[in-house]
Amino acid sequence: MKSVISELSVLVTDDSLTQRQYAKGLCSELGVKDLHDAANGVDALNVLESRGVDVVLVDLEMPIMDGVELIRSMAQKKLASSVIILSAKDPILIASVGTMAEADGLHVLGTFQKPLLPDALECSLLRFIQDTKNKAAEPHVQQDNEVTAVELGEALANNELTLAFQPKLTVQGLMLKGVEALARWRHPQKGVISPGVFIPLAERHGMIDMLTRHLLQAAFQHKRTWQNYGLRFNLAFNLSPLSLADSDMVEWLCKMAEDHGIAPSEITFEITENALLGELASAIQTLARLRLKGFHIAIDDYGTGFANAQQLSRVPATELKIDRSLVHRAAARPQQRTILASTVDLAKNLNLTTVAEGVETDEDYRIIADLGVDLVQGYYFSKPLFPEDLLVWIKSGLSQLRRQHEKH
The missing domain is CATH 3.20.20.450 (EAL domain)
Structure with a gap:
């Protein structure tokens, strides 16, 4: 499965250098080669405007432009389609931001409390691969009984x-x-x-x-x-x-x-x-x-x-x-x-x-x-x-x- 994950491109956005290096390290261990990072939302948008990225890891608490603003900007400008949302805050708050992102049309692969666990990251990346295949085979149709976190x-x-x-x-x-x-x-x-x-x-x-x-x-x-x-x-x-x-x-x-x-x-x-x-x-x-x-x-x-x-x-x-x-x-x-x-x-x-x-x-x-x-x-x-x-x-x-x- 790592050979499939290795084909993905990932952007890690976090104002903490330690947290960025940790998340990038997890991605590298899973085989991801096309890795990018940003210290805030503005830097992340610059990266996304210059290259295509499959999955964006977004920390919610950042200076200059926080994660919530970044997610909305990504959705409105259609710069990325899939995100993993991270924060040290309450899980329900993180899930609420995930609901907002989905309402904006983004594909939310996961919303997790820090620290991000290796298996949670791997499952999320594999979900991106599987969901991409499913989407190609059959366009998504909104269901009346869809629910939020x-x-x-x-x-x-x-x-x-x-x-x-x-x-x-x-x-x-x-x-x-x-x-x-x-x-x-x-x-x-x-x-x-x-x-x-x-x-x-x-x-x-x-x-x-x-x-x-x-x-x-x-x-x-x-x-x-x-x-x-x-x-x-x-x-x-x-x-x-x-x-x-x-x-x-x-x-x-x-x-x-x-x-x-x-x-x-x-x-x-x-x-x-x-x-x-x-x-x-x-x-x-x-x-x-x-x-x-x-x-x-x-x-x-x-x-x-x-x-x-x-x-x-x-x-x-x-x-x-x-x-x-x-x-x-x-x-x-x-x-x-x-x-x-x-x-x-x-x-x-x-x-x-x-x-x-x-x-x-x-x-x-x-x-x-x-x-x-x-x-x-x-x-x-x-x-x-x-x-x-x-x-x-x-x-x-x-x-x-x-x-x-x-x-x-």
């Missing part, structure tokens, strides 16, 4: 974000083995906001740790409630790649489990290949420590082209989640069935639990049963359920599901 911050403060849980069942016998926690946001005016919208938004604006901890706390509380009812099943939770860079995350999770009386072995953290796009050693360190503490690790979306066999040697995983794209209609596609079968065999040889995701038809269910997949998850069995609905489903819906399949 400020709205997300307000949603967290007002407890608008919640969790739904999708059951994970044993393929043989359809026994409840666990649930996957899925974030949900019901905006009071804009309705349901997709996690595909607000999770990347949180990552871009440095709010992902706050969001992750908020949702994890809710997930642990639900699990504790279920245990009080005598229900013991695994809880799976998706971790953002940026969360793996949080040095306090492992200790915090251990304390959360202890405080709620939950065995780490009953918690699974799901990660995608994006988790390894940042600093690899840091991500592996966090995952290895989680395993040492007894938590389980699942490789998510396997078979999409993003997750691949190389991950299986890198990640201390206990579970492999096979993506719907590999499962759906495999019975009617011999080559796909062969790939699916070999994936299941590979996972078994590595002593990984296999989970088939996105199962929506009886045909899909039969093929994964024939291939010996361990667990199944998908709308064919149950959609994601809010906590109160999950309890009802466990009491009545699950037994009804078993009876239906016993008739087949």
